[in-house]
Amino acid sequence: MKKIKKVFLIILILIAVLLLLAFSYLQYSKPKYEGEQSLEHIAKETTVYFDDYGIPHIYAASQKDAMTTLGFVHAQDRLWQMELMRRIAPGRLSEIFGNTTLKTDKFFAGIGIDESSAKAVSQLDKKSQTYILATAYLDGINQYIESGVTPVELRLLGITPEKFTLKDVYNIFGFMSFSFAMAQKTDPLLTDIRDRYGMDYLKDFGINGEFNTQQLKSYKGNLTEYSKISRSLTTMLESSPVPAFIGSNSWVIGSDKTKNGKVILANDPHIIYSQPGTWYEAHIVCPDYEMYGYYIAGTPFPLLGHNREYAYGLTMFENDDVDFFQEEENPNNQHQYKIDGAYKNYTYQQKVIKVKDSSDVKLNVKTSQHGPVVTGLLDGLASKKSIAMSWIYTQQKNQILDAVYQLSHAKDLSDFHKNIELIKAPGLNIMYGDAKGNIAWITSGKLYKVDKSVNTNFILNGANPVDNQRIFLPFAKNPSAINPPWQYVYSANNQPEAIDGYLYPGYYLPKDRALRIDNLLKSKSNWTKQEVSEMIVDNTSATAQAIVTGMTSSLHVAQFSANEKQSLKILKEWQGTHGLKEVAPTLYNKWLYFYLRDTFEDEFGKDNFKLLLSTHIIKQVIEHQSKNVASPWWDNITTKDKKETQADVLTQSFKEAIASLEKQLGNDVTAWQWEKVHRVEFQHPIGKLKLFSRFFNVGAFPISGSNEVINNQLFIYTDEAEIVVKGGPSTRRIIDFSDIENSWSVLPTGQSGNPMSEHYDDQAELFVNGKFRKMKLNKKEIEATSTRFVFKPK
Template identity: 70%
Template sequence: MKKIKKVSLAILILFVLLAAIAVAFLQYTKPKYEGNLTLAGLSKPTTVYIDDYGVPHIYAENQIDAMTTLGYVHAQDRLWQMELMRRIAPGKLAEIFGNVALKNDQFFLGTGIDENSQKAIDQLDKNAPTYLLANAYLKGINQYIEEGITPIELTLLDIKQEKFVLKDVYNILGYMSFSFAMAQKTDPLLTDIRDKYGMDYLQDFGLEGSLGTTQLKSYKGKFKEYATIAKSVTQLLETSPVPAFIGSNSWVIGGAKTKSGKVILANDPHIMFSQPGTWYEAHIVCPDYEIYGYYIAGVPYPLLGHNRDYAYGLTMFENDDVDFFQEKDNPNNPKQYITTDGFKNYTYQQKIIKVKDSSDVKLNIKTSVHGPIVNGLLDGIEDKPSIAMSWIYTQQKNKILEAVYSLCHAKNLEDFQKNIALIHAPGLNIMYGDAKGNIAWITSGKLYKVPSSVNTNFILNGNNGIDDKKEWLPFSKNPVAINPPWHYVYSANNQPEAIDGYLYPGYYLSKDRANRIDALLSSKNNWTRSDVEKMMVDNKSTSAETIVANMVKHLVVSEFSDNKKEAVRLLKSWKATHNVTDVAPTIYNKWLYFYLKNTFEDELGPENFKLLIGTHVIKQIIEKQSQNSTSPWWDNTTTKSKKETQAEILNKSFNDAIASLELQLGIDIKAWQWGKVHQIEFQHPIGKLALFKKFFNIGSFPVAGSNEVINNQMFFYSDDPKYNIKAGPSTRRIIDFSDIENSISVLPTGQSGNPMSQHYSDQTDLFVNGKFRKMKLNRLEIIQTSTKLVFNPK
């Protein structure tokens, strides 16, 4: 017995020692937020104040010193994220994750982003500030790699770090640009519906622009199952370890409508939630330059920013910058395809993908004049006709780094607008406000017209000489509103009004958020920052009450159980809010799911129905279809002996919804609160493994908001017991030029990507409860609330 006790004691002591060593090691990996360091490349000492939310305020004698320092402090908080970001476009995820990431690598390596990045670098002016400052930033990252603490993720995955180069920056921007596009999720599926059922089945989809009833006003004064393409690309983006951009809100209120007479800018870009989050905040102050910016990991210039003179934000334009073309192979030579000029040879390129703990994989990339052939890059379409992907980003001259540099170095509104023309893709709504009282909505993107016979919502014909005709438009034709007489501008990813009679094709979102923003802004002329705070977390839907009224009138309530009658009563009295204690949105969203399932799944099948649920177009359909009793979709094609009506489908769907809720939440309808089913978890790529979940992930939390309300907390309609929120505000920012030093913001989790940092999740409570914290510009206040980290020249 004594021997057993001794052995048990020894094991316990060993366990305690190992735990102590593990804790000590993790403490050792924490970022350094105070003290003194040396940094190569500095001309003079640079001081960094790390404030109470982990934001570095960098005071330097010149911009080179500031950018070198930014690279170092950014890396110590986000090096793991930087490593992930730079690996996607050049197909290097499988090197660290193994075969599970091979499909991602095959596709993105085939898109041509990597080659396009090198071409852009070759064309850069090597003496320009854009180039010099970007390389200073990279020098700071690389010194951290050499001398700093290796992030725990890199240790766990045994990743050998390589120096960052400018090509990594372009590859990161290239991946982010691709993730904005919706064509790859939508066009193949719509083509299948057209080819199998005809255009009558697409009337509810409003492809001719009929659903774009809320348009942003400009002011200047055969059946081939193409949906496999959509399925493959959707799976790649949804399983990517790096989040994709989804939508966004932004509005800028002119002085004529604010209590102070000064401009207020609000912006919350919507991005897939992840941990760490998308943005890293940093404040740079030099004698000739100041910016408080929001940075993507590995990118030297902020995509969102402000200073004492001006502020800018962005949303997705959602214009169509990706097209798919079906090529027609030469029947006598599969290495050729048919064009209006005769046969042309496909070009071929072989690349090698390194796979962790496995053999290298050879990837053969086939390309036509329209772009890479995706058949060899995506699963399930190897035996289909050759489909080429044409993407403006890789086909136009890439000057995106110069453009992003210019956004944060603009001298005035005219300078700011001029440099937006450098962004050919992605399409963005760039929102602007300044201390002089100017407000603006300016769109980026290389826009074009196609012949009236061509509908870019479908797979196009690659050999008729018509479908690929593009009339490229000058930047002066891009939608814009500068200092409009209604004194505000806004964007919620909606279709701009026609310019010269032409509606730009795209994948625009429903009118809900736009109508709510417009209605609120137009109703007041004394806006304050506090008012805008409340507006940013507003969760009332502008269409839900109409949809409920359209659907409820078809219900046979007299035949319902007491629970169902109570559910109907709650829906009828509902004011379309989505607070965590509301019950009606739980009923409404479950009913919507079963209505969509019982309406579309019989024609599309389970997999393609799931694809449709993940597109923007589904959000456009619901209200219009709820008013259309003659829609061909109401009929259940699996019941050949009868033709179902809208009333039958809606009654069945309501019964299905209540039965599901009773099973999942119990029969007490008062317990069906929105917060019980609408929840958010911020998931780290390694946190997907159960062993590491509690250490890396944050949450979950009940949260207010819903699809297509201003507080846009996005989920896919489903019958799951919980709607796990996929995307939402990646930051909320309010810039008030009447009190610029007290402008406010919040991140979903925190500044740092290091789980041992106190700033890993210290903003989460603020975010989920709709609260804010200050973005500090006042030096004295910064010093008083910060730790001090001094970098001396090496």
């Protein structure tokens, strides 16, 4: 018995020692926000003031010194995130995560981002400020790697970070560009529906198929194979430890419509939620330069920014810059495909993917003139057909780093405008406002026209000369609005107007947010920063009331239960708002799920219906299809002896929604409040493991907002008891040129990616409650409210 006690005591002591060592290491790993640090390759002493939210305000004698310092402080807060970001595009996640990320690595290694990055680096002018300042930033990161504390995540995974290079920077931008694309989810899925049921079924999807009659007769696809492409790509992106960009709001109000007579810019880019969040804020001040910017981990120049002279933000254009082509292979030689009337050889490249605790995986990448054959890169596909992916980003000259440098160093609106042309992909709505009263909305992207017989929402015929035609347009044809007489510009990922009679193909989101923003902006001519801050968290849907009116008018109410009648009354009285204490949003979104399921699942099948729910196009469908009595989707194809009607499906789905809520939340309808179901948790990749979730994750919190309101808290329609918010504003910014030193912002969690930092989650409560904090520019205020960290030349 004494021996057992002794062994037990020794075990307890060992556990205590291990816990003490772990705690000591975590304390030691905290970022340093004050003191002194020697830094190589800076010419003069540089001072960094970390304000009360951990944002560095870097005061340097030169931009080069500032950038070296920025790299160092960025790395001490976000090195783990930088490591993830640089690994996804070249297919190197499996080196740290093992087989769980192999399918992601196989796809990204094959689509050519890494090769595009290498080519861009070789073409970069080594004497340019872009190159000089970018390499200074990387030097700062690498000095931190050499002298700083390795993040706890890398310790847990046993990873020693390598030095960062310019190719890493381009790879990060490359993944960011791909994550915008919606074609990979949508095109194969719509092709299946077209080929199986015909174009009548796609009229409710807003796809104009009148010019595709001839093509449809001559070119048919295979349902199972095409849908597998969509499912595989979607699963891969959703399981990625790196968040994707998905939407955004922005508007700029001209001086004639503001109370103080100065421009106000608002912006909230929508990105899948993660921890740490996407943006790192930093304020740089030099004798010849000042910028308060928002940086993606591992990149040297801000994608969002402002100073005393101008401000800029962005949303996703959602234009179509990815097309899929089914190649027609030579029946006598599988290594050839048909193009321009002749057979041409595929090119082949072998790549090696290193996998942690396992053997290397060899990947054979087959490429046609259109691009890589993705059916050979995606997991779970046994297709004999070769589907190639054509992507503007890898086909055009890559000048993304020059572009982002130029946008953050613009002299005026004209200079800012011309440099947007350097961005061939992704397509962006870039918003601009300045102290002189200029406002602008300008789109980036290398746009092109296709023949009127070609619909790029479908997989195209690689052997058809007409499908292969691309007429690239000059930058002057990109949609834009500069100083319009109505004195405001806005973007909410909505379809822009036709240019020269041509509507640019894309995967645009419904009009809801755009309509709400437009209606609010045109209704007032004396906007203030405070009113804009209330508008950016507005929860009112511009279309929900009309949708409810249409859907409820078709219901068979005679046999409704008491709870069903009470729920119907609540919905009919609803004003389309999504506050925490409201019941109507819970009813509405549950009903939408069952309506969509009962309408579309029989044709799509369970797996493909689930995939459909993750696309932008399903949001476009609801308003139109739900009121279309003649829609072919109402009939359930599995019930051969009955043809269901709009009223049948809407009544059935309404009753199913109420029954589900009774089971999940009880019989008291008034207790079905939005805050009980609509919640957000900011998940760290390692925090997905239950053992580490409380340490790494932030939340969960009940949160107001919903799909496609200005306060866009994105979720996939579901019958689950909890609606898990997947993404939303990655920051909210309001820049007021009448009070530029007191502009407002907020991050979803915090500035630091280090779980031991006080700034890991210190903005979370502000964010979920729709509040803000200052973006400080006044040096005296910064000095008075900050810690001081001095970097001395070594």
